[in-house]
Amino acid sequence: MFIMRLFSSTSLILLLSFGSLLADQIYISPDKNIQERFQETLILAKPGDEIILAAGIYEFTDGLSLDVDDIKLSGAGHEKTILSFTNQITGAQGLLVTSDNVILKDFAIEDTKGDAIKVKGSNGIYFINIRTEWTGGPKSTNGAYGLYPVESNNVLIDGCIAIGASDAGIYVGQSENIIVRNSRAEYNVAGIEIENSNNADVYNNLTTHNTGGILIFDLPDLPKQGGHTIRVFDNQSIQNDTPNFAPEGNIVGEVPRGTGIIVMASENVEIFNNLIGDNATVNLAVVAGEDSDDPNYQKFPKRIQIHNNQFGPGGFDPDERGALGPILVEIASANIPDIMWDGILPFWQYLLGQPADEKLVIDGNGDATFINLDAFWYVVLPYFHQPETDIDVFSGNISPLPAVQLVFPD
């Protein structure tokens, strides 16, 4: 009996070690024919494999893709292992990932024609110390997104750098359970954008020299709607001073140059402990979404809590671009307060008031200034229009949102 037991436990150990032997480390270096060789490696990799990219510049002419679960793809550092798409001829992105539990670490993707890294429908995607960059500076011919997970669950973006995207440097769309932290986004139209997503923590990031720093958006006509439960804290969104260079027709084309943080149409958003300053149009704006005939679209922001943020100079040179800019300039002239709410509510709430638990709460933001544009009355009764500027009207108790817990198998 004892021998039997010994035998069975030994065979278990053998099996486990055999299992780990099956997972390979595959080494890649930038030799000739890298396009076909690397793509073949990405296809033939087995779950558990680690693909290691040696330092060097890898030149690709066509987009790459990964569709195998449980893969770690790592380089020698984002300044050393560079996947360059300067000569790209085909492919809507540099790298497309469509599998689960994938770690992308320590490499850069440069100068793709479209998006840099798109991840679609993945459960468990880590971006660690990844850089995506268009090296020619901000241009409307740059690709749209740097780091672009969409329809994904359990997304971690940590220690990444995104530069030069003509839409958003870091863009998480239609996803759930998201952490974006310790990252830097600069010279993009939008630095970090969380769109139609829920349960997101965005913290300890630096967004600077973008058109707008951090965007929390909810848009109509998408399969996943009703973005909610998003915390934005301990970030610095400063000196976002790049003129908007998004190709027209894109929603971020509406963002005025010099915007720190915008919340549009989202629900349950907590913005705290951030440093927001030197944004020439407005440091922090909360606005309703555009009108839509989509019956599922909820265009009014609800339960937005803004507390304990520190504000630097803002609103000193507003950009008149887009739907927001001209109204801001007209109402508040050339000195726009730190926190701006457009004051747009469902019509019945103008008559009966906003439900208490949906109200905007602004508390403990030092000497921050405020304006409620009250845009509805501005349009309806401009002569009697008197925007609210008393920030204390909005003070109240903060109900902290829960921290995001990422769930990764193993």
Add this chain to the structure above:
Amino acid sequence: MFFVVFFVSSDIHSRVNDEAILTEDFPIKLSDYRFFENLTQQQPNPDVLPYNLITVLFSDYADKDRFVYVPSAKKAKYVKDSVFNFPEGTALIKTFSYTRKTDDSDVVKELIETRLLLRKIDRWETLTYVWNEEQTDAYLKVGGSTVNTHFTDSTGQIRAVRYRVPNKNQCKECHASGDSIVPIGPKPRNLDKDFDYPEQTMNQLVKWSEMNIIDDYPQDVKAVVDFTDPSENIEARARAYLAINCGHCHSPLGSASSTGLYLNYGEKRSKQLGVLKPPVAAGRGSGGLNYSIVPGDPDASILLFRMISDDPAIMMPESGRSIIHQEAVALIHDWIEAMEGEAR
């Protein structure tokens, strides 16, 4: 005795290699499957049936020869509004080629690649084989490949093409439906047409039924229209083209599900079909335009803008095309122009 042996051996030799279709390994040569009696001439085995589709996917003006193989004693089942449910061991075979006229007016056919969809026990597998220069066999390529060649177009002009053989993941990009891979072409409505078989011309569905490839199917299959047929209704032509060229990704379960733009055959909601629908994550693909389709105004419609581009950040489809499909551009232009509705 001699004759019996001869018969048996020749029979085995000409049979399709079922094991090659079902194996979990990847056979490295196209000849390993024994689909063809004469590989170079693309002369199929008696068990392998050529077929055609009414409206086809555009692939840089490449010609395509399609074949189906279903193991004997098995049949594909009819599924409403879908491809047939093919039994395990099925192979769908598609060879891509270009023809060009030489100086002395000979027509040369260059075989580029042969793509296989193989029905394993639990799933479809996609593999592609690239032809050698001698055109004697084709070899497995999982990582994709580029073939620079040229062809004679319908006006007699020689045109260069940078033809991309898709990698295995790109096969899935179009053939994905949720988590699984599915064939796109052989739907009853897209097969319901005549084919010139060596013996006679007859309807493909009738032939497939006769050859026991498919089980019973309803007699009221509503055939799609041939998008090139000017006698057909323009709406039906445009929808047929968009369904087969775009609808496999642009559907609620396809690779482009997140865009909310759905061009699959069954979609009836006008916003989802693109009418006055703003772009989502199009980047430069928007072309400075505000809507996928502006009724009556093709030049203001992103859908058309992306069809007339060959810039990888703009063009649609994202892969499988490097040349602009002029005939389709003309069709979609006219379709949008004829649409009623307030232009914005």
